[in-house]
Amino acid sequence: MKERSLYIHIPFCRKKCRYCDFYSIEYQKDISFDYIDILCSQISNLKGSFSSIYIGGGTPSILDLILWKKLLMSLSDLAKKSQEFTVEVNPESLNRDKILLFRDRGVNRLSLGIQSFDNIKLKKLGRVHSQEEAVTKLILAKDNGFENISIDLIFGVWGQNFDIWEKELETAVNLPIKHISIYCLSYESGTPIFKQLKEKKIIPLDENLIIKMHNYNNKYLSKKGFMQYEVSNYAKKRYESMHNMNYWKNNEYLGLGPGAVSFIDGIRQRNVGDVRDYLSRVIKGEKVVVFREKLSPLKRAKESAALKIRTKEGIIFHWFKVQTGFDFMDIESKLIDELIQNGLIRYKIHRNTKIGIYLTSKGFLFSDTVSSSFL
Numbered sequence: 001m002k003e004r005s006l007y008i009h010i011p012f013c014r015k016k017c018r019y020c021d022f023y024s025i026e027y028q029k030d031i032s033f034d035y036i037d038i039l040c041s042q043i044s045n046l047k048g049s050f051s052s053i054y055i056g057g058g059t060p061s062i063l064d065l066i067l068w069k070k071l072l073m074s075l076s077d078l079a080k081k082s083q084e085f086t087v088e089v090n091p092e093s094l095n096r097d098k099i100l101l102f103r104d105r106g107v108n109r110l111s112l113g114i115q116s117f118d119n120i121k122l123k124k125l126g127r128v129h130s131q132e133e134a135v136t137k138l139i140l141a142k143d144n145g146f147e148n149i150s151i152d153l154i155f156g157v158w159g160q161n162f163d164i165w166e167k168e169l170e171t172a173v174n175l176p177i178k179h180i181s182i183y184c185l186s187y188e189s190g191t192p193i194f195k196q197l198k199e200k201k202i203i204p205l206d207e208n209l210i211i212k213m214h215n216y217n218n219k220y221l222s223k224k225g226f227m228q229y230e231v232s233n234y235a236k237k238r239y240e241s242m243h244n245m246n247y248w249k250n251n252e253y254l255g256l257g258p259g260a261v262s263f264i265d266g267i268r269q270r271n272v273g274d275v276r277d278y279l280s281r282v283i284k285g286e287k288v289v290v291f292r293e294k295l296s297p298l299k300r301a302k303e304s305a306a307l308k309i310r311t312k313e314g315i316i317f318h319w320f321k322v323q324t325g326f327d328f329m330d331i332e333s334k335l336i337d338e339l340i341q342n343g344l345i346r347y348k349i350h351r352n353t354k355i356g357i358y359l360t361s362k363g364f365l366f367s368d369t370v371s372s373s374f375l
């Protein structure tokens, strides 16, 4: 099957988290009923199949059960043909009825937004659940048929100490999960924590402590059987997210919903960001796409490099040639020398031949810099 992904955006949350700069609005039933109706009709017009489906947000689990029934009914044919079907869920809005519905309608992977196993940290971040609730819901999902569960965690939060982070990771690996996404807290402009930082009400964590935590993540998680396969992602063997890998391989994807991005036939486009605007455009028969660009073959190749270098495997030159039509060393050789000299990447050698490049541990720490240098 051609690897092609479908992303469906659910832009509703119970309450805005203090660090979040993603677009979402407070859950409102009237808007969400209209929104799901529109999504269902868009889904019924889709052609072909998708190797992975991902319903993300926002907080998809916040939708009422009746809306989930509608949405999953409209996806039932596509779900049968997909290999991986993920729904993002948050502890406060997940319940047994929704878990059973997901399971029975072809969802085979849950991504649970836990963020922390420390209640003080959860409060600081403005999360609306407790660590106890997160664990209870995770076990509930496991006991009701989900064996492929991923969790998200955040480290590097101001005031956090290393011992608590150690304990959080220990709690995580002792739960029935197969995948962990770990992000370092960033202070995005426009967020409440950014404002507090500017007002000096927050003192960010020392950089050396962040590096220590990052290095510990890799060491500890690999010991526990979670292998790092991308800068922020760790998985048990064969549980790497297919949907994520499709992005990083620069394969095609279709995004539905406000702000969703699609990449089809070398054209990247983005939908209007506001959900009310999205709804009114669809109702009036107007276009929802507000940005469109055709990528030249070279630009597409460079983007492939920037995405794929973030994976543990790195860039295999043969794969790159097949994927993009370009010889990697023809377009990036100067840069490679520089990155190697700076200790950020290394050659992959097979039988005395250079077959690719990959990030060093230092490179993983500065992955954004390495990645953007390819563009």
Ligand code: SF4
Binding pocket: 012, 013, 014, 015, 016, 017, 020, 021, 022, 024, 057, 058, 059, 090, 113
């Ligand atoms: S639940 Fe997720 S999307 Fe919603 S505000 Fe919090 S971090 Fe942002």
